[in-house]
Amino acid sequence: MAEDSIYERLKQQGVTRRDFLKLCGAVAGAIGLSGLPPVQASGLPVTLARSGYKARDQVARVLETKSRLPVIWLEFQDCAGCTEALSRSHSPTLVNLVLNAITVEYHETLSAAAGFQAEGAKHNAMEKYAGQYVLVVEGSIPMALDGAYCTIGGRSALDILKESAAGAAAIIATGNCAAFGGLPKAKPNPTDAKGVWEIVTDKPVVNIPGCPAIPEVFTAVVAHFLVFGALPELDSLNRPKTFYGKTIHDRCLRRPFYEAGKFALSYDDEGAKEGWCLYKLGCKGPTTYNACASLKWDGGLSFPIQAGHPCLGCSEPGFWDGGGFYQGQSAPLSRPDLTVVGAAAAAGAVAGVAVGAANQAQKKAAKKAEKAK
Amino acid sequence: MNWTEILAFTRGPLFQVALVIFVAGMLYRLVRVLMLGWQKDKVPAKGSKAVGVVKSFLKGLLIFPFIPWVKRTFTKNPVIYLAGGLFHLSLFVVLILGAAHMLVWKSLLGFGWWTLPLPIVDWMAAVGIVAMVALFINRLFNPVLKLLTGPAEWLNLAFVFLPMVSGYMLTHHLFFRYEVMFSIHMLTVDFLLIWIPLSRISHFMFYFFSRAIHGQEFGKRAVNP
Numbered sequence: 109m110a111e112d113s114i115y116e117r118l119k120q121q122g123v124t125r126r127d128f129l130k131l132c133g134a135v136a137g138a139i140g141l142s143g144l145p146p147v148q149a150s151g152l153p154v155t156l157a158r159s160g161y162k163a164r165d166q167v168a169r170v171l172e173t174k175s176r177l178p179v180i181w182l183e184f185q186d187c188a189g190c191t192e193a194l195s196r197s198h199s200p201t202l203v204n205l206v207l208n209a210i211t212v213e214y215h216e217t218l219s220a221a222a223g224f225q226a227e228g229a230k231h232n233a234m235e236k237y238a239g240q241y242v243l244v245v246e247g248s249i250p251m252a253l254d255g256a257y258c259t260i261g262g263r264s265a266l267d268i269l270k271e272s273a274a275g276a277a278a279i280i281a282t283g284n285c286a287a288f289g290g291l292p293k294a295k296p297n298p299t300d301a302k303g304v305w306e307i308v309t310d311k312p313v314v315n316i317p318g319c320p321a322i323p324e325v326f327t328a329v330v331a332h333f334l335v336f337g338a339l340p341e342l343d344s345l346n347r348p349k350t351f352y353g354k355t356i357h358d359r360c361l362r363r364p365f366y367e368a369g370k371f372a373l374s375y376d377d378e379g380a381k382e383g384w385c386l387y388k389l390g391c392k393g394p395t396t397y398n399a400c401a402s403l404k405w406d407g408g409l410s411f412p413i414q415a416g417h418p419c420l421g422c423s424e425p426g427f428w429d430g431g432g433f434y435q436g437q438s439a440p441l442s443r444p445d446l447t448v449v450g451a452a453a454a455a456g457a458v459a460g461v462a463v464g465a466a467n468q469a470q471k472k473a474a475k476k477a478e479k480a481k
Numbered sequence: 482m483n484w485t486e487i488l489a490f491t492r493g494p495l496f497q498v499a500l501v502i503f504v505a506g507m508l509y510r511l512v513r514v515l516m517l518g519w520q521k522d523k524v525p526a527k528g529s530k531a532v533g534v535v536k537s538f539l540k541g542l543l544i545f546p547f548i549p550w551v552k553r554t555f556t557k558n559p560v561i562y563l564a565g566g567l568f569h570l571s572l573f574v575v576l577i578l579g580a581a582h583m584l585v586w587k588s589l590l591g592f593g594w595w596t597l598p599l600p601i602v603d604w605m606a607a608v609g610i611v612a613m614v615a616l617f618i619n620r621l622f623n624p625v626l627k628l629l630t631g632p633a634e635w636l637n638l639a640f641v642f643l644p645m646v647s648g649y650m651l652t653h654h655l656f657f658r659y660e661v662m663f664s665i666h667m668l669t670v671d672f673l674l675i676w677i678p679l680s681r682i683s684h685f686m687f688y689f690f691s692r693a694i695h696g697q698e699f700g701k702r703a704v705n706p
Contacts, residue, residue, distance in 0.1 A: 344483060344484075345483060345485075355659055357659075358654075366599065367598075367599050367600065368598055368599070368600075369580065369596065369597060369598025369599050369600075369601075369602075370598075371580065371596075387580065388580065388584060388593075394659055395485075395488070395659055395660050395663065424485055425483065425485045425486065426485065426486070426489060429489070430485075430489060431492070435584075435588055436581070436584025436585075436587065436588065437581075437584070438581035438582065438584050438585055439584045439585050439587065439588035439589075440492050440493065440496045440497070440500075440585065440588060440589070441489060441492045441493035441496075442493065442497075443588060443589060444497040444500055444501060448497075448501060449500070449501060449504055452501040452502070452504050452505040453504050453505060453508045455505055456504065456505035456506060456507070456508035456509035456512070457508045457509070457511075457512050459505075459509050459512075460508065460509040460510070460511070460512025460513045460516065461512055461516065463513060464512060464513050464515075464516030464517075465516070467516070468516065468518075
């Protein structure tokens with residue numbers, strides 16, 4: 109079926125050429141193409157921009173020629189928070205564009221259809237767009253009891269994921285649950301929850317962890333796939349480098365206070381009121397790779413640290429078990445059990461007494477032997 | 482296994498095991514030394530032993546570091562005296578007054594304290610590393626030290642040096658990603674904790690005993706039998 113191009117569709121909705129090119133520029137910026145001042149400042153190749161290359165035009169060319177990207181969105185052990193974040197995103201231009209540029213064929217939270225109809229629509233889409241659609245997964249996949257902990261339409265999440273992944277062009281795991289197991293995987297992990305990339309190994313999986321994932325990052329990955337037909341450059345945890353290349357700490361607005369040794373010690377002390385560093389209140393910024401500190405939330409309004417709360421490290425694997433949220437980052441994950449330490453100390457002392465007593469006895473015997481001589 | 486998991490392991494189970502071994506080992510060493518026994522003092526003392534002990538500590542900590550030239554240990558071996566002194570001062574500042582380390586103490590002890598600003602701690606860490614290098618070179622070329630140095634001494638140097646360098650690289654985000662350096666730092670710290678009871682680094686505890694014994698000898702003013 110020859111669908112209209114994205115630009116055609118936008119035109120029908122009354123988007124002018126000028127607005128369209130503005131949107132293209134925004135998309136190019138979001139996916140980190142050169143040609144925009146902030147991107148140049150970040151040290152990406154400027155030569156491209158100098159030689160008359162305009163990233164905006166490249167995006168425009170694609171949006172003018174390509175039709176919308178089919179997306180199938182699966183939800184497993186999740187809270188739909190990533191969907192909420194994306195659908196209520198406060199940066200409407202970008203998100204609207206991407207939502208215009210994709211066609212969501214199946215989404216349990218957003219679709220009007222339900223039951224067998226919805227499942228049928230999904231299967232139709234999977235057949236029609238085999239090898240072309242982008243599979244988005246939200247939520248972790250339970251492996252225990254053959255996946256009985258999460259079933260949809262009578263089938264296990266594992267089953268559904270494998271079936272949908274087979275025909276996908278690329279897979280996006282949005283949120284910490286889909287990426288690394290998230291909350292369901294927290295100890296003791298009763299459902300044996302796993303992230304998508306631990307299960308699907310034969311397809312490109314891009315992880316967009318976060319709790320929830322930053323909507324702009326999701327839209328940028330989709331835009332990148334749309335423009336280049338490929339996923340962006342990924343780090344060792346399959347996260348897009350553009351957004352997960354730096355730690356929160358590196359870009360934090362409270363960083364100067366860290367360097368100066370000015371820390372808030374509670375949530376209502378003088379330091380907290382002055383906006384000092386939250387490191388001592390347990391901020392996980394130094395080991396957390398995400399774009400919160402630069403992109404921020406609600407259209408660049410704020411992010412947790414700016415609002416006075418330490419970073420929880422929600423874009424890192426196993427962040428629920430990464431030590432107390434309000435315990436210093438550098439502290440050991442947990443305090444050793446006092447009885448264990450006590451037992452160890454006692455064992456050491458007893459061993460010392462035993463060896464010492466043996467030595468003393470030996471010494472005495474030797475002295476006696478010398479006297480007897 | 483990714484670096485986040487390695488970090489969780491070195492900060493979690495491995496650190497606990499290392500800490501338990503450290504506590505057990507140090508208690509063993511302490512009991513062994515205590516059971517060597519005190520020699521009975523059969524000579525009546527003219528002075529006070531307790532005063533001697535107090536004086537000895539005060540002199541060692543508050544007076545001699547500021548007028549080192551009166552001591553022969555300084556004039557004979559200025560490198561060891563200066564580098565050694567600065568090294569220990571650096572250890573104290575970084576381990577006790579550094580914010581990151583204070584949080585470790587806080588998590589273990591349950592209470593925290595005031596810390597120094599990062600740049601000061603940072604400079605002290607650099608001083609410690611430079612001092613360590615100076616001591617290393619000194620040990621390489623000093624003819625007397627050469628005779629005294631065996632594998633255990635080299636291992637001591639390595640085990641202490643690695644956490645210092647990895648910690649410095651960690652705070653400055655040098656060469657590797659933060660969690661990689663953090664993992665390496667924690668790994669070297671864990672090894673150090675296990676190594677301390679087995680080695681002469683345990684002098685951090687026995688130093689106070691030897692100083693006390695010397696102090697009472699100075700203080701009692703009597704003829705030694």
